[in-house]
Amino acid sequence: MACPEYPTEADDYVMLSNRQRVRIRLLRRGEDGPIRELWQHLSPRSRYLRFLSVMTTVPDSLVDRLVAVDDCTTLALVAEHETADSAVVVGLVNLGAVDDVSVEVGLVVRDDWQRRRLGTELATRMMLAAERRGFRRFIGHVLDENVAMRKLLKTIGEVVSMKMSGNVYEFAFVRRESRP
DSSP, rough: OOOOOOTTOOOOEEEOOSSEEEEEOOOOOOOOHHHHHHHHTTOHHHHEEEESSSSOOOOOOHHHHOOOOSSSSEEEEEEEEEEOOEEEEHHHHHHHHESSSSEEEEEEEEGGGGGSSHHHHHHHHHHHHHHHOOOOEEEEEEETOOOOHHHHHHHHHHEHHHHHHEEEEEEEEEEOOOOO
């Protein structure tokens, strides 16, 4: 597996559909502040849809897992909206290698930043970062009721297999080639 030199995906600025600009950057190993900050701005429903669990506080074990990035087999990108005096975290996407060609992915966007194409931007950048590292297949676990995530998947990916367990889909997909 080829691992690009750090930081390949750093400081990418994106203009969203609402004309707001965000910076998408690599989460650094052990950098837990952005995750804890984002957690505070997620509704219970968004937490449930992303983590498949009703958690009122973010467990340290989950934070530890998300910040244990090595920039090769585990990676996370955060989206920040920069203001005059600070940067506010508005989204997070992460991946973890399952094998030499597959990664499991997760994505969450702050409730007040949803429906602005931020999820699409984060997902696309994560898929490209994974492909630069030799991964070609993506696995995502999505609740049946998470219509927005299933719609996003149709936009960015081609499903190659799907399993359902209870009310959770396991999608395996590849990146949809962009059309001219």
